[in-house]
Amino acid sequence: MSRLPLDQVDAFVTAARLGNLTRAAERMNLTVSALSHRMRLLEQRLGQRLLLRGPRGVELTPEGRCLVEAIAGPLSAIEQALQRAGARNDQAVTLSLIPSMATAWLVPRLPAFLARHPELALNLQSSTHVVDFEREPVDLALRLGGGRWPGVESELLFQETIVPVASPALLERHGPRPLARLGELPLLGDPADRWKDWFARFGGLPPERYVARFDDTETLHQAAVQGIGVALARWTLAEPLVRAGRLQPLAQERMQAGFGHYLVYPERSLSHAGFATVREWLLEQAAGTRG
Template sequence: MKLPPLKALPVFEAVARLNSFSQAAEELAVSQSAVSHQIKQLEHYLGEQLFLRTGRYLSLTEEGRQYYEAVSGALRQIEQASEQLLGQETMALRLSVFSSFAVRWLVPRLPALHRELPQLELALDMSGGHPRLSDRVADCFITVRTDVPAYSYELIYTEQLFPVCSQQYWQTLCRELGLDPALGVHQPELAPQRLAAYPLLSTHSIYNRAGGDWIHWYAVAGQSLPSGARLQHFSHMLLALEAARFHQGIALTNDYMLSNRADSADFVRLPCHALTTGDQFYFAWKTSRRNEPGLRLLRGWLVEQAIESGLLGR
Protein backbone atom coordinates (compact mmCIF):
# COMPACT_ATOMS: atom_id res chain seq x y z
CA MET A 1 0.00 0.00 0.00
CA LYS A 2 1.54 3.26 -1.15
CA LEU A 3 0.38 6.11 1.08
CA PRO A 4 1.27 9.81 1.17
CA PRO A 5 2.88 11.36 4.29
CA LEU A 6 0.04 10.64 6.71
CA LYS A 7 0.94 13.41 9.16
CA ALA A 8 0.48 15.93 6.36
CA LEU A 9 -3.13 14.97 5.60
CA PRO A 10 -4.82 16.52 8.69
CA VAL A 11 -2.67 19.61 8.14
CA PHE A 12 -3.75 19.85 4.51
CA GLU A 13 -7.41 19.36 5.51
CA ALA A 14 -7.23 22.15 8.08
CA VAL A 15 -5.52 24.62 5.73
CA ALA A 16 -8.01 23.88 2.93
CA ARG A 17 -11.03 24.13 5.23
CA LEU A 18 -9.90 27.33 6.97
CA ASN A 19 -8.26 28.82 3.89
CA SER A 20 -5.38 29.94 6.09
CA PHE A 21 -1.97 28.62 7.16
CA SER A 22 -2.03 30.67 10.37
CA GLN A 23 -5.52 29.59 11.42
CA ALA A 24 -4.67 25.95 10.67
CA ALA A 25 -1.54 26.28 12.82
CA GLU A 26 -3.60 27.71 15.66
CA GLU A 27 -6.22 24.95 15.41
CA LEU A 28 -3.57 22.21 15.31
CA ALA A 29 -1.46 23.85 18.04
CA VAL A 30 1.70 23.86 15.92
CA SER A 31 3.81 26.61 14.36
CA GLN A 32 2.97 28.12 11.00
CA SER A 33 6.35 26.98 9.69
CA ALA A 34 5.47 23.41 10.65
CA VAL A 35 2.23 23.70 8.69
CA SER A 36 4.08 25.11 5.68
CA HIS A 37 6.63 22.28 5.87
CA GLN A 38 3.91 19.60 5.88
CA ILE A 39 2.14 21.15 2.89
CA LYS A 40 5.41 21.38 0.93
CA GLN A 41 6.17 17.76 1.77
CA LEU A 42 2.73 16.66 0.54
CA GLU A 43 2.99 18.72 -2.66
CA HIS A 44 6.43 17.25 -3.32
CA TYR A 45 5.10 13.72 -2.85
CA LEU A 46 2.09 14.31 -5.13
CA GLY A 47 4.00 16.33 -7.70
CA GLU A 48 1.15 18.83 -7.75
CA GLN A 49 0.64 22.33 -6.42
CA LEU A 50 -2.28 22.25 -3.98
CA PHE A 51 -2.60 25.95 -3.13
CA LEU A 52 -2.31 29.22 -4.99
CA ARG A 53 -0.73 32.00 -2.93
CA THR A 54 -1.31 35.58 -4.12
CA GLY A 55 -0.10 37.99 -1.48
CA ARG A 56 -2.21 37.28 1.60
CA TYR A 57 -4.87 35.47 -0.42
CA LEU A 58 -4.87 31.67 -0.40
CA SER A 59 -6.95 29.37 -2.58
CA LEU A 60 -6.98 25.74 -3.65
CA THR A 61 -5.87 24.78 -7.13
CA GLU A 62 -8.23 22.53 -9.06
CA GLU A 63 -6.01 19.56 -8.13
CA GLY A 64 -6.06 20.72 -4.51
CA ARG A 65 -9.85 21.01 -4.52
CA GLN A 66 -10.28 17.48 -5.86
CA TYR A 67 -7.76 16.13 -3.36
CA TYR A 68 -9.49 17.94 -0.49
CA GLU A 69 -12.88 16.46 -1.39
CA ALA A 70 -11.41 12.95 -1.19
CA VAL A 71 -9.12 13.45 1.81
CA SER A 72 -11.64 15.28 4.02
CA GLY A 73 -14.20 12.50 3.59
CA ALA A 74 -11.64 9.80 4.31
CA LEU A 75 -10.40 11.55 7.46
CA ARG A 76 -13.96 12.00 8.66
CA GLN A 77 -14.66 8.29 8.20
CA ILE A 78 -11.53 7.41 10.19
CA GLU A 79 -12.59 9.81 12.94
CA GLN A 80 -16.11 8.38 13.11
CA ALA A 81 -14.91 4.78 13.10
CA SER A 82 -12.61 5.57 16.02
CA GLU A 83 -15.36 7.40 17.92
CA GLN A 84 -17.70 4.44 17.49
CA LEU A 85 -15.17 2.05 19.00
CA LEU A 86 -14.47 4.48 21.82
CA GLY A 87 -18.16 5.01 22.47
CA GLN A 88 -17.73 8.75 21.92
CA GLU A 89 -19.48 9.24 18.61
CA THR A 90 -20.75 12.74 17.96
CA MET A 91 -23.19 13.81 15.27
CA ALA A 92 -22.20 17.36 14.43
CA LEU A 93 -23.44 18.57 11.03
CA ARG A 94 -23.32 21.84 9.13
CA LEU A 95 -26.47 22.43 7.06
CA SER A 96 -26.46 25.11 4.38
CA VAL A 97 -30.01 26.35 3.79
CA PHE A 98 -31.75 29.21 1.98
CA SER A 99 -32.39 32.10 4.33
CA SER A 100 -36.17 32.17 3.75
CA PHE A 101 -36.49 28.41 4.24
CA ALA A 102 -34.39 28.63 7.40
CA VAL A 103 -36.22 31.59 8.95
CA ARG A 104 -39.80 30.63 8.09
CA TRP A 105 -39.73 26.81 8.14
CA LEU A 106 -36.66 25.24 9.73
CA VAL A 107 -35.79 27.49 12.70
CA PRO A 108 -39.29 27.27 14.24
CA ARG A 109 -38.89 23.47 14.17
CA LEU A 110 -35.46 23.33 15.81
CA PRO A 111 -36.87 22.80 19.33
CA ALA A 112 -38.64 19.69 18.03
CA LEU A 113 -35.40 18.54 16.40
CA HIS A 114 -33.51 18.96 19.68
CA ARG A 115 -36.19 17.01 21.56
CA GLU A 116 -36.40 14.17 19.06
CA LEU A 117 -32.70 13.94 18.13
CA PRO A 118 -30.75 15.30 21.10
CA GLN A 119 -27.58 13.54 19.91
CA LEU A 120 -27.53 15.65 16.73
CA GLU A 121 -25.55 18.91 16.80
CA LEU A 122 -26.81 20.99 13.90
CA ALA A 123 -25.15 24.23 12.81
CA LEU A 124 -27.03 26.32 10.24
CA ASP A 125 -25.36 28.31 7.49
CA MET A 126 -27.86 30.56 5.71
CA SER A 127 -27.20 30.96 2.00
CA GLY A 128 -28.65 33.74 -0.11
CA GLY A 129 -27.91 32.11 -3.44
CA HIS A 130 -26.91 28.67 -4.66
CA PRO A 131 -23.80 27.55 -2.77
CA ARG A 132 -21.37 25.10 -4.32
CA LEU A 133 -22.06 21.59 -3.07
CA SER A 134 -18.83 20.78 -1.28
CA ASP A 135 -17.66 19.57 2.13
CA ARG A 136 -15.80 22.87 2.37
CA VAL A 137 -19.13 24.68 2.45
CA ALA A 138 -21.26 22.31 4.56
CA ASP A 139 -21.95 18.66 5.33
CA CYS A 140 -25.41 18.80 3.75
CA PHE A 141 -27.65 21.27 1.97
CA ILE A 142 -31.19 22.41 1.27
CA THR A 143 -30.80 23.27 -2.40
CA VAL A 144 -32.53 23.46 -5.77
CA ARG A 145 -29.39 22.12 -7.49
CA THR A 146 -29.20 18.47 -8.49
CA ASP A 147 -26.32 18.69 -10.96
CA VAL A 148 -23.43 17.42 -8.82
CA PRO A 149 -22.96 13.68 -9.50
CA ALA A 150 -21.17 13.01 -6.21
CA TYR A 151 -24.31 13.95 -4.25
CA SER A 152 -27.63 12.27 -3.52
CA TYR A 153 -30.91 14.18 -3.31
CA GLU A 154 -34.18 13.81 -1.39
CA LEU A 155 -37.16 15.91 -2.51
CA ILE A 156 -38.56 18.18 0.20
CA TYR A 157 -40.83 20.60 -1.66
CA THR A 158 -42.05 21.56 -5.15
CA GLU A 159 -42.61 25.31 -5.08
CA GLN A 160 -45.90 27.02 -5.87
CA LEU A 161 -46.59 30.74 -5.53
CA PHE A 162 -49.97 32.13 -4.55
CA PRO A 163 -51.18 35.64 -3.58
CA VAL A 164 -51.64 36.60 0.07
CA CYS A 165 -52.43 39.72 2.03
CA SER A 166 -52.95 40.68 5.67
CA GLN A 167 -56.25 40.08 7.46
CA GLN A 168 -56.86 43.82 7.56
CA TYR A 169 -56.15 44.17 3.85
CA TRP A 170 -58.47 41.25 3.16
CA GLN A 171 -61.32 43.17 4.80
CA THR A 172 -60.54 46.07 2.49
CA LEU A 173 -60.63 43.79 -0.55
CA CYS A 174 -63.94 42.28 0.53
CA ARG A 175 -65.48 45.71 0.95
CA GLU A 176 -64.18 47.19 -2.31
CA LEU A 177 -64.61 44.09 -4.48
CA GLY A 178 -68.04 43.20 -3.12
CA LEU A 179 -66.93 39.93 -1.53
CA ASP A 180 -68.76 38.32 1.38
CA PRO A 181 -66.46 38.28 4.44
CA ALA A 182 -68.59 35.52 5.98
CA LEU A 183 -67.34 33.16 3.27
CA GLY A 184 -63.74 33.75 4.30
CA VAL A 185 -61.46 32.56 1.53
CA HIS A 186 -64.16 30.24 0.17
CA GLN A 187 -65.15 32.78 -2.44
CA PRO A 188 -65.46 32.29 -6.17
CA GLU A 189 -62.01 32.63 -7.71
CA LEU A 190 -60.94 36.22 -8.15
CA ALA A 191 -60.17 37.28 -11.71
CA PRO A 192 -56.46 38.21 -11.97
CA GLN A 193 -57.16 41.63 -13.46
CA ARG A 194 -59.08 42.63 -10.30
CA LEU A 195 -55.89 42.29 -8.23
CA ALA A 196 -54.08 44.78 -10.46
CA ALA A 197 -56.07 47.60 -8.87
CA TYR A 198 -54.01 47.10 -5.70
CA PRO A 199 -50.27 47.30 -4.97
CA LEU A 200 -48.52 44.10 -6.03
CA LEU A 201 -45.51 43.27 -3.85
CA SER A 202 -42.88 41.66 -6.07
CA THR A 203 -39.82 39.54 -5.19
CA HIS A 204 -36.93 40.01 -7.62
CA SER A 205 -34.92 36.93 -6.59
CA ILE A 206 -37.52 34.39 -7.74
CA TYR A 207 -37.00 35.02 -11.46
CA ASN A 208 -34.12 37.52 -11.25
CA ARG A 209 -36.24 39.97 -13.16
CA ALA A 210 -38.16 43.02 -12.04
CA GLY A 211 -41.79 41.97 -11.61
CA GLY A 212 -40.97 38.48 -12.88
CA ASP A 213 -43.07 36.70 -10.29
CA TRP A 214 -46.24 38.60 -11.15
CA ILE A 215 -45.53 38.45 -14.89
CA HIS A 216 -45.38 34.64 -14.67
CA TRP A 217 -48.41 34.50 -12.38
CA TYR A 218 -50.52 36.41 -14.88
CA ALA A 219 -49.14 34.29 -17.74
CA VAL A 220 -50.57 31.15 -16.11
CA ALA A 221 -54.00 32.72 -16.58
CA GLY A 222 -53.14 33.52 -20.21
CA GLN A 223 -52.83 37.23 -19.48
CA SER A 224 -50.16 39.89 -19.49
CA LEU A 225 -49.35 41.92 -16.42
CA PRO A 226 -51.72 44.93 -16.70
CA SER A 227 -49.84 48.02 -17.81
CA GLY A 228 -51.26 50.10 -14.99
CA ALA A 229 -50.30 47.65 -12.23
CA ARG A 230 -48.47 49.20 -9.28
CA LEU A 231 -45.47 47.06 -8.41
CA GLN A 232 -43.49 47.47 -5.22
CA HIS A 233 -40.12 45.74 -5.63
CA PHE A 234 -38.25 43.73 -3.00
CA SER A 235 -35.08 41.70 -3.31
CA HIS A 236 -36.32 38.85 -1.14
CA MET A 237 -39.60 37.09 -0.40
CA LEU A 238 -39.09 37.66 3.33
CA LEU A 239 -39.27 41.42 2.71
CA ALA A 240 -42.32 41.21 0.47
CA LEU A 241 -44.14 39.09 3.05
CA GLU A 242 -43.33 41.57 5.80
CA ALA A 243 -44.73 44.37 3.63
CA ALA A 244 -47.91 42.33 3.17
CA ARG A 245 -48.13 41.81 6.94
CA PHE A 246 -48.17 45.57 7.38
CA HIS A 247 -51.10 45.98 4.95
CA GLN A 248 -49.05 47.37 2.06
CA GLY A 249 -50.52 45.21 -0.71
CA ILE A 250 -50.64 41.69 -2.12
CA ALA A 251 -47.58 39.44 -2.20
CA LEU A 252 -46.82 36.15 -3.92
CA THR A 253 -45.48 33.61 -1.46
CA ASN A 254 -45.15 29.83 -1.10
CA ASP A 255 -46.20 27.08 1.30
CA TYR A 256 -43.12 26.92 3.49
CA MET A 257 -43.29 30.66 4.19
CA LEU A 258 -46.66 30.13 5.90
CA SER A 259 -46.18 26.62 7.24
CA ASN A 260 -46.98 26.25 10.94
CA ARG A 261 -45.68 29.67 11.90
CA ALA A 262 -47.30 31.48 14.83
CA ASP A 263 -47.94 34.45 12.54
CA SER A 264 -49.43 32.47 9.65
CA ALA A 265 -52.92 33.47 10.78
CA ASP A 266 -51.95 37.08 10.07
CA PHE A 267 -52.20 36.31 6.36
CA VAL A 268 -55.04 35.36 4.05
CA ARG A 269 -54.50 33.27 0.94
CA LEU A 270 -56.59 34.86 -1.76
CA PRO A 271 -59.02 32.74 -3.81
CA CYS A 272 -56.81 32.77 -6.90
CA HIS A 273 -54.79 30.36 -9.00
CA ALA A 274 -51.26 29.25 -8.05
CA LEU A 275 -48.05 29.38 -10.07
CA THR A 276 -45.66 26.42 -10.15
CA THR A 277 -42.21 28.00 -10.43
CA GLY A 278 -40.32 24.86 -11.44
CA ASP A 279 -38.03 25.05 -8.40
CA GLN A 280 -37.79 21.91 -6.32
CA PHE A 281 -36.12 21.94 -2.93
CA TYR A 282 -33.94 18.96 -2.04
CA PHE A 283 -31.96 17.74 0.94
CA ALA A 284 -28.53 16.97 -0.55
CA TRP A 285 -25.66 14.98 0.92
CA LYS A 286 -22.49 13.44 -0.48
CA THR A 287 -23.25 9.90 -1.59
CA SER A 288 -19.99 8.58 -0.15
CA ARG A 289 -21.22 9.71 3.30
CA ARG A 290 -24.65 8.09 3.00
CA ASN A 291 -24.06 5.69 5.91
CA GLU A 292 -23.16 8.38 8.44
CA PRO A 293 -25.71 8.16 11.29
CA GLY A 294 -26.12 11.93 11.63
CA LEU A 295 -26.95 12.42 7.96
CA ARG A 296 -29.40 9.52 7.96
CA LEU A 297 -31.18 10.86 11.05
CA LEU A 298 -31.41 14.41 9.72
CA ARG A 299 -32.61 13.23 6.32
CA GLY A 300 -35.39 11.14 7.88
CA TRP A 301 -36.45 13.96 10.20
CA LEU A 302 -36.60 16.55 7.41
CA VAL A 303 -38.72 14.28 5.20
CA GLU A 304 -41.05 13.56 8.12
CA GLN A 305 -41.43 17.27 8.88
CA ALA A 306 -42.02 18.08 5.20
CA ILE A 307 -44.85 15.53 5.10
CA GLU A 308 -46.40 16.71 8.37
CA SER A 309 -46.33 20.35 7.30
CA GLY A 310 -47.85 19.60 3.90
CA LEU A 311 -44.79 20.46 1.80
CA LEU A 312 -44.42 16.88 0.63
CA GLY A 313 -47.20 14.47 -0.29
CA ARG A 314 -47.31 11.12 1.46
Protein backbone atom coordinates in the same frame (compact mmCIF):
# COMPACT_ATOMS: atom_id res chain seq x y z
CA MET B 1 13.39 27.40 4.27
CA SER B 2 11.08 26.62 7.17
CA ARG B 3 7.95 24.61 6.52
CA LEU B 4 5.11 26.61 5.03
CA PRO B 5 2.13 27.18 7.35
CA LEU B 6 -0.87 25.24 6.12
CA ASP B 7 -3.19 28.19 6.74
CA GLN B 8 -1.32 30.21 4.11
CA VAL B 9 -1.27 27.32 1.67
CA ASP B 10 -4.97 26.65 2.21
CA ALA B 11 -5.78 30.33 1.63
CA PHE B 12 -3.86 30.31 -1.63
CA VAL B 13 -5.45 27.11 -2.95
CA THR B 14 -8.96 28.25 -1.99
CA ALA B 15 -8.49 31.61 -3.73
CA ALA B 16 -7.02 29.90 -6.78
CA ARG B 17 -9.91 27.42 -7.02
CA LEU B 18 -12.64 30.03 -6.66
CA GLY B 19 -10.91 32.80 -8.59
CA ASN B 20 -12.36 35.39 -6.24
CA LEU B 21 -11.01 36.65 -2.91
CA THR B 22 -14.41 37.54 -1.50
CA ARG B 23 -15.85 34.07 -2.11
CA ALA B 24 -12.65 32.45 -0.85
CA ALA B 25 -12.81 34.50 2.35
CA GLU B 26 -16.45 33.49 2.88
CA ARG B 27 -15.58 29.84 2.32
CA MET B 28 -12.84 30.04 4.96
CA ASN B 29 -14.86 32.22 7.36
CA LEU B 30 -12.28 35.00 7.10
CA THR B 31 -12.37 38.65 6.18
CA VAL B 32 -10.95 39.57 2.78
CA SER B 33 -8.15 41.49 4.48
CA ALA B 34 -7.20 38.46 6.61
CA LEU B 35 -7.14 36.24 3.53
CA SER B 36 -5.05 38.79 1.62
CA HIS B 37 -2.62 38.97 4.55
CA ARG B 38 -2.08 35.21 4.43
CA MET B 39 -1.51 35.44 0.70
CA ARG B 40 1.09 38.19 1.12
CA LEU B 41 2.93 36.17 3.76
CA LEU B 42 3.08 33.16 1.45
CA GLU B 43 4.33 35.26 -1.48
CA GLN B 44 6.97 36.85 0.76
CA ARG B 45 8.18 33.42 1.86
CA LEU B 46 8.47 32.23 -1.73
CA GLY B 47 9.69 35.53 -3.17
CA GLN B 48 7.17 35.20 -6.02
CA ARG B 49 3.82 36.66 -7.02
CA LEU B 50 1.20 33.92 -7.08
CA LEU B 51 -2.05 35.78 -7.79
CA LEU B 52 -2.89 38.96 -9.65
CA ARG B 53 -6.08 40.91 -9.07
CA GLY B 54 -8.09 41.66 -12.20
CA PRO B 55 -11.48 43.11 -13.12
CA ARG B 56 -13.07 39.65 -12.99
CA GLY B 57 -11.40 38.35 -9.86
CA VAL B 58 -7.93 36.95 -9.34
CA GLU B 59 -5.70 35.23 -11.88
CA LEU B 60 -2.82 32.88 -11.31
CA THR B 61 0.66 33.90 -12.35
CA PRO B 62 2.70 31.19 -14.10
CA GLU B 63 4.44 30.53 -10.77
CA GLY B 64 1.07 30.35 -9.01
CA ARG B 65 -0.28 27.91 -11.59
CA CYS B 66 2.69 25.61 -11.13
CA LEU B 67 2.28 25.71 -7.37
CA VAL B 68 -1.44 24.89 -7.52
CA GLU B 69 -0.79 21.92 -9.79
CA ALA B 70 1.82 20.67 -7.36
CA ILE B 71 -0.03 21.03 -4.06
CA ALA B 72 -3.79 21.11 -4.68
CA GLY B 73 -4.08 17.32 -5.01
CA PRO B 74 -1.99 16.45 -1.95
CA LEU B 75 -3.78 19.11 0.11
CA SER B 76 -7.18 17.62 -0.76
CA ALA B 77 -5.85 14.18 0.14
CA ILE B 78 -4.70 15.48 3.52
CA GLU B 79 -8.12 17.02 4.21
CA GLN B 80 -9.90 13.78 3.31
CA ALA B 81 -7.50 11.73 5.41
CA LEU B 82 -8.06 13.98 8.41
CA GLN B 83 -11.83 13.64 8.02
CA ARG B 84 -11.56 9.85 7.91
CA ALA B 85 -9.10 9.72 10.80
CA GLY B 86 -11.15 12.00 13.04
CA ALA B 87 -13.26 10.29 15.64
CA ARG B 88 -16.73 10.73 14.16
CA ASN B 89 -19.65 11.07 16.52
CA ASP B 90 -22.55 9.24 14.91
CA GLN B 91 -24.91 11.05 17.24
CA ALA B 92 -23.92 14.50 15.95
CA VAL B 93 -25.33 15.62 12.60
CA THR B 94 -24.58 18.88 10.78
CA LEU B 95 -27.28 20.22 8.48
CA SER B 96 -26.80 23.22 6.17
CA LEU B 97 -29.72 25.28 4.88
CA ILE B 98 -30.63 28.84 3.96
CA PRO B 99 -31.85 31.09 6.81
CA SER B 100 -35.37 31.58 5.42
CA MET B 101 -35.96 27.82 5.18
CA ALA B 102 -34.61 27.34 8.68
CA THR B 103 -36.92 29.95 10.17
CA ALA B 104 -40.10 29.14 8.27
CA TRP B 105 -39.97 25.37 7.82
CA LEU B 106 -37.39 23.57 9.93
CA VAL B 107 -37.26 25.33 13.31
CA PRO B 108 -41.02 25.05 14.02
CA ARG B 109 -40.69 21.28 13.59
CA LEU B 110 -37.53 20.86 15.68
CA PRO B 111 -39.05 20.55 19.18
CA ALA B 112 -40.90 17.35 18.27
CA PHE B 113 -37.79 15.88 16.64
CA LEU B 114 -35.51 16.69 19.58
CA ALA B 115 -38.03 15.26 22.02
CA ARG B 116 -38.15 12.06 19.99
CA HIS B 117 -34.35 11.82 19.63
CA PRO B 118 -32.71 13.33 22.72
CA GLU B 119 -29.55 11.36 21.99
CA LEU B 120 -28.88 13.31 18.78
CA ALA B 121 -27.01 16.60 18.55
CA LEU B 122 -28.30 18.44 15.48
CA ASN B 123 -26.01 21.27 14.40
CA LEU B 124 -27.64 23.77 12.04
CA GLN B 125 -25.53 25.85 9.66
CA SER B 126 -27.71 28.69 8.40
CA SER B 127 -26.02 30.15 5.33
CA THR B 128 -26.80 31.28 1.81
CA HIS B 129 -23.67 29.75 0.27
CA VAL B 130 -23.77 26.30 -1.31
CA VAL B 131 -21.95 23.91 0.99
CA ASP B 132 -18.83 22.18 -0.34
CA PHE B 133 -19.09 18.66 1.09
CA GLU B 134 -15.48 17.87 0.16
CA ARG B 135 -14.10 20.72 2.27
CA GLU B 136 -16.71 21.28 4.97
CA PRO B 137 -17.74 18.93 7.80
CA VAL B 138 -21.41 18.95 6.80
CA ASP B 139 -23.48 15.77 6.61
CA LEU B 140 -26.49 16.97 4.62
CA ALA B 141 -28.08 20.11 3.23
CA LEU B 142 -31.40 21.46 2.05
CA ARG B 143 -31.20 23.12 -1.36
CA LEU B 144 -33.52 24.87 -3.77
CA GLY B 145 -33.33 24.02 -7.44
CA GLY B 146 -33.95 21.42 -10.07
CA GLY B 147 -32.35 18.52 -8.21
CA ARG B 148 -29.16 18.07 -10.22
CA TRP B 149 -25.87 18.82 -8.50
CA PRO B 150 -22.62 17.05 -9.38
CA GLY B 151 -20.97 14.74 -6.91
CA VAL B 152 -23.87 14.45 -4.43
CA GLU B 153 -27.03 12.46 -3.88
CA SER B 154 -30.30 14.42 -3.98
CA GLU B 155 -33.84 13.51 -2.96
CA LEU B 156 -36.89 15.67 -3.64
CA LEU B 157 -38.64 16.76 -0.45
CA PHE B 158 -41.44 18.80 -2.06
CA GLN B 159 -42.10 21.22 -4.87
CA GLU B 160 -42.48 24.91 -4.09
CA THR B 161 -45.68 26.73 -5.04
CA ILE B 162 -46.65 30.39 -5.08
CA VAL B 163 -49.88 32.16 -4.13
CA PRO B 164 -51.00 35.79 -3.77
CA VAL B 165 -51.18 36.97 -0.15
CA ALA B 166 -52.07 40.24 1.56
CA SER B 167 -52.35 41.63 5.07
CA PRO B 168 -55.76 41.82 6.73
CA ALA B 169 -55.32 45.60 6.93
CA LEU B 170 -54.86 45.94 3.17
CA LEU B 171 -57.92 43.81 2.48
CA GLU B 172 -59.94 45.91 4.90
CA ARG B 173 -58.91 49.07 3.05
CA HIS B 174 -59.46 47.79 -0.49
CA GLY B 175 -61.92 44.96 -0.07
CA PRO B 176 -61.54 41.46 -1.56
CA ARG B 177 -61.21 40.87 -5.28
CA PRO B 178 -61.87 37.78 -7.41
CA LEU B 179 -58.85 36.24 -9.10
CA ALA B 180 -59.56 37.96 -12.41
CA ARG B 181 -59.47 41.38 -10.69
CA LEU B 182 -56.37 41.02 -8.55
CA GLY B 183 -54.67 43.56 -10.79
CA GLU B 184 -56.92 46.23 -9.29
CA LEU B 185 -55.14 45.85 -5.94
CA PRO B 186 -51.71 47.35 -5.23
CA LEU B 187 -49.28 44.60 -6.26
CA LEU B 188 -45.67 44.04 -5.24
CA GLY B 189 -43.18 43.00 -7.90
CA ASP B 190 -41.52 39.68 -7.02
CA PRO B 191 -37.89 38.65 -7.69
CA ALA B 192 -38.79 36.35 -10.61
CA ASP B 193 -41.54 38.59 -12.05
CA ARG B 194 -44.09 35.75 -11.96
CA TRP B 195 -47.21 37.93 -11.89
CA LYS B 196 -47.44 37.74 -15.69
CA ASP B 197 -47.47 33.95 -15.49
CA TRP B 198 -50.11 34.09 -12.74
CA PHE B 199 -52.47 36.31 -14.75
CA ALA B 200 -51.88 34.27 -17.91
CA ARG B 201 -52.99 31.14 -16.06
CA PHE B 202 -55.82 32.43 -13.88
CA GLY B 203 -57.05 35.38 -15.91
CA GLY B 204 -57.00 39.11 -15.44
CA LEU B 205 -54.48 41.79 -16.33
CA PRO B 206 -51.34 42.83 -14.47
CA PRO B 207 -51.15 46.47 -13.40
CA GLU B 208 -49.31 49.07 -15.43
CA ARG B 209 -46.88 49.46 -12.56
CA TYR B 210 -46.16 47.78 -9.26
CA VAL B 211 -46.28 49.68 -5.98
CA ALA B 212 -42.72 48.49 -5.35
CA ARG B 213 -40.36 45.81 -6.60
CA PHE B 214 -38.21 43.52 -4.48
CA ASP B 215 -35.27 41.29 -5.33
CA ASP B 216 -35.42 39.39 -2.03
CA THR B 217 -38.26 37.03 -1.15
CA GLU B 218 -38.20 37.59 2.60
CA THR B 219 -38.34 41.37 2.17
CA LEU B 220 -41.21 40.93 -0.27
CA HIS B 221 -43.17 38.93 2.30
CA GLN B 222 -42.51 41.50 5.02
CA ALA B 223 -43.72 44.28 2.72
CA ALA B 224 -46.97 42.35 2.32
CA VAL B 225 -47.24 41.97 6.11
CA GLN B 226 -46.91 45.73 6.45
CA GLY B 227 -49.85 46.23 4.08
CA ILE B 228 -47.85 47.86 1.30
CA GLY B 229 -49.31 45.57 -1.34
CA VAL B 230 -50.19 42.05 -2.47
CA ALA B 231 -47.25 39.66 -2.79
CA LEU B 232 -46.99 36.58 -4.97
CA ALA B 233 -45.47 34.58 -2.14
CA ARG B 234 -43.59 31.33 -1.82
CA TRP B 235 -45.98 29.25 0.22
CA THR B 236 -43.32 27.49 2.27
CA LEU B 237 -42.13 30.83 3.65
CA ALA B 238 -45.54 32.50 3.81
CA GLU B 239 -47.39 29.70 5.60
CA PRO B 240 -46.15 30.61 9.12
CA LEU B 241 -47.29 34.21 8.53
CA VAL B 242 -50.69 32.95 7.38
CA ARG B 243 -51.03 30.73 10.46
CA ALA B 244 -50.16 33.74 12.64
CA GLY B 245 -52.89 35.80 10.98
CA ARG B 246 -50.46 38.32 9.53
CA LEU B 247 -51.20 37.37 5.92
CA GLN B 248 -54.19 35.94 4.12
CA PRO B 249 -54.05 33.93 0.88
CA LEU B 250 -56.23 35.45 -1.83
CA ALA B 251 -56.75 32.24 -3.76
CA GLN B 252 -57.13 28.54 -3.10
CA GLU B 253 -55.27 27.88 -6.33
CA ARG B 254 -51.49 27.77 -6.35
CA MET B 255 -48.97 27.86 -9.14
CA GLN B 256 -45.81 25.78 -9.39
CA ALA B 257 -42.74 27.90 -8.72
CA GLY B 258 -40.57 25.84 -11.07
CA PHE B 259 -38.18 24.50 -8.44
CA GLY B 260 -38.21 22.16 -5.48
CA HIS B 261 -36.70 21.66 -2.05
CA TYR B 262 -34.14 18.86 -2.06
CA LEU B 263 -32.27 16.88 0.53
CA VAL B 264 -28.64 16.75 -0.64
CA TYR B 265 -25.75 14.76 0.83
CA PRO B 266 -22.42 13.16 -0.07
CA GLU B 267 -22.05 9.39 -0.35
CA ARG B 268 -19.96 9.30 2.83
CA SER B 269 -23.01 10.27 4.90
CA LEU B 270 -24.74 6.99 4.10
CA SER B 271 -22.59 5.24 6.72
CA HIS B 272 -23.46 7.83 9.39
CA ALA B 273 -26.05 6.47 11.85
CA GLY B 274 -27.23 9.91 12.95
CA PHE B 275 -27.60 11.02 9.34
CA ALA B 276 -29.99 8.13 8.67
CA THR B 277 -32.22 9.26 11.54
CA VAL B 278 -32.32 12.90 10.40
CA ARG B 279 -32.89 11.91 6.77
CA GLU B 280 -35.83 9.68 7.65
CA TRP B 281 -37.37 12.47 9.75
CA LEU B 282 -36.93 15.09 7.02
CA LEU B 283 -38.59 12.83 4.45
CA GLU B 284 -41.41 12.20 6.91
CA GLN B 285 -41.92 15.93 7.46
CA ALA B 286 -41.77 16.62 3.74
CA ALA B 287 -44.47 14.02 3.07
CA GLY B 288 -46.88 16.15 5.11
CA THR B 289 -45.85 19.41 3.46
CA ARG B 290 -47.63 20.96 0.53
CA GLY B 291 -45.21 23.49 -0.88
